[in-house]
Amino acid sequence: MNIEKYPSKLLENAVNEFSKLPGIGRKSALRLVLHLLRRDASEVNTFGNSLIQLRNEIKHCMVCHNISDTEICQICANPARNTSVICVVENIRDVMSVENTQQYNGLYHVLGGIISPMDGIGPSDLEIDSLVKRVETGDVTEVILALSTTMEGDTTNFYIYRKLKGKEVKITTLARGVSVGDDLEYTDEITLGRSLVNRVNYESSLGK
Amino acid sequence: MNIEKYPSKLLENAVNEFSKLPGIGRKSALRLVLHLLRRDASEVNTFGNSLIQLRNEIKHCMVCHNISDTEICQICANPARNTSVICVVENIRDVMSVENTQQYNGLYHVLGGIISPMDGIGPSDLEIDSLVKRVETGDVTEVILALSTTMEGDTTNFYIYRKLKGKEVKITTLARGVSVGDDLEYTDEITLGRSLVNRVNYESSLGK
Numbered sequence: 001m002n003i004e005k006y007p008s009k010l011l012e013n014a015v016n017e018f019s020k021l022p023g024i025g026r027k028s029a030l031r032l033v034l035h036l037l038r039r040d041a042s043e044v045n046t047f048g049n050s051l052i053q054l055r056n057e058i059k060h061c062m063v064c065h066n067i068s069d070t071e072i073c074q075i076c077a078n079p080a081r082n083t084s085v086i087c088v089v090e091n092i093r094d095v096m097s098v099e100n101t102q103q104y105n106g107l108y109h110v111l112g113g114i115i116s117p118m119d120g121i122g123p124s125d126l127e128i129d130s131l132v133k134r135v136e137t138g139d140v141t142e143v144i145l146a147l148s149t150t151m152e153g154d155t156t157n158f159y160i161y162r163k164l165k166g167k168e169v170k171i172t173t174l175a176r177g178v179s180v181g182d183d184l185e186y187t188d189e190i191t192l193g194r195s196l197v198n199r200v201n202y203e204s205s206l207g208k
Numbered sequence: 209m210n211i212e213k214y215p216s217k218l219l220e221n222a223v224n225e226f227s228k229l230p231g232i233g234r235k236s237a238l239r240l241v242l243h244l245l246r247r248d249a250s251e252v253n254t255f256g257n258s259l260i261q262l263r264n265e266i267k268h269c270m271v272c273h274n275i276s277d278t279e280i281c282q283i284c285a286n287p288a289r290n291t292s293v294i295c296v297v298e299n300i301r302d303v304m305s306v307e308n309t310q311q312y313n314g315l316y317h318v319l320g321g322i323i324s325p326m327d328g329i330g331p332s333d334l335e336i337d338s339l340v341k342r343v344e345t346g347d348v349t350e351v352i353l354a355l356s357t358t359m360e361g362d363t364t365n366f367y368i369y370r371k372l373k374g375k376e377v378k379i380t381t382l383a384r385g386v387s388v389g390d391d392l393e394y395t396d397e398i399t400l401g402r403s404l405v406n407r408v409n410y411e412s413s414l415g416k
Contacts, residue, residue: 005307007300008277014262017255021240032229034300036259037266037275044263047225048256054222055244055252067245069216092215092242099213 011037063134065110065127067092075099075108082106084141086134088160090114090148098146106144109134114147114156123159131160135169142170149176219245271342273318273335274303283307283316290314292349294342296368298322298356306354314352317342322355322364331367339368343377353381 006012011033018029036044060066061073064086068074075081075095085106089095095108111126134140143164147153161171177195178187187195214220219241226237244252268274269281272294276282283289283303293314297303303316319334342348351372355361369379385403386395395403 005304007281007283007303008266008275010258010262010266010277011275013258017258020251020255022243023236023239028231030301030304031231033262035230036263039263041263043228045260047228048258048260050218050221050225050256051244052253052256054218054241055247055249058216058218058245067216067219069218073215075215093238095215096213096238 064108065112065130066095066108080105083139085144086131086140086142087144087146088131089146090153094146106142111147111156114150114152115159116152126156128160128163132163135164135167138168140169142172145171145173272316273320273338274316275300288313292347293352294339294348294350295352295354296339297354298361302354314350319355319364322358322360323367324360334364336368336371340371343372343375346376348377350378350380353379357384 006015014033014036015026015029018024018032019026024032036047057069059068059071061068061076062071063076064073066073066075070077082105086109087098087104087106088109088111089098090111090113092110095110098104098108109127109131111128111131113121113126115121115123115126131143135143143160145157145160147156157173164171175198176191177198178184178192184192214223222241222244223234223237226232226240227234232240244255265277267276267279269276269284270279271284272281274281274283278285290313294317295306295312295314296317296319297306298319298321300318303318306312306316317335317339319336319339321329321334323329323331323334339351343351351368353365353368355364365381372379383406384399385406386392386400392400
């Protein structure tokens, strides 16, 4: 009963392609394709070309490996940014998350993933050597490890920490604690425990 | 705080295009675009081109207005189908729904919408005249009205009924009744009422 018969091969191709995307099933794919059929041909051409252009022309920054339209990304090339601090993140989305806080003025280093033996991702698959080289230039005074607080994230943090130990650089990590706006009773014990151990001076918590 | 800064113009363009699709917000669009960036360039090219090709090359069947790769669609061109029955539906998706039941062997007529003064859609925007012409050829013995049971659907049904009245053709509509597998107590009164009025012989309900 569930063998779908499409009235057109072109339609079927487009539905197949859409349903390869994460979180889009065949029913949603059909809905999206029928929507595109109702749009102007020029709009659909723009859509299709934007994807092709994206994949073929996008570059990765030579310094921090963030995606970029140029050899050196906008952040690394910005003279107003503090070049002595590097924030190490897993991927491009994390760069955007940190940027959106508007609380950070240093540079980034995008690892391209985290160490995960289950998925076959080892240290050599990540941009860790290039991070060590950046630190070895001597311009960097602080490396902030901003990876997920999962086992994989912790493993990667520790691997990088061992690689950088002994070099003239301060290694920090994000503060863990109760989320702003959260009720204490709904905070898990590990987070609450860490936020007690790492408690901060009340006056300094008032400052921006 | 919510001004999103994308590290690349190409990325931003692709996110903008994806988020124009129904049900896809900017966060989902970014997720889809980052997924495409991790795929092979050839796969992304295929995806982009399948959309462009779809929009530029797809045809509508000259007879029933279903979408098709050819001038006459596969259904209308199939000699095994019963050409004396026409099932009138709102759109392409409804053709697929009826086909999936595997209970219908006649032809279709896709109106391209239903009469909806609120949305500015009148009878002249729909393929009603061409339906009347098909009936006037004299080959058609039955027209099945299979539109939604909404006010707009009922209006459109009635409009078509008046246009076809007096011609040598039987006009039928889908049976309304309790869904297969549904509890009586959860069925709305109008549906339950209709299924009482239109009750069928028990023996005939056993047949396939």
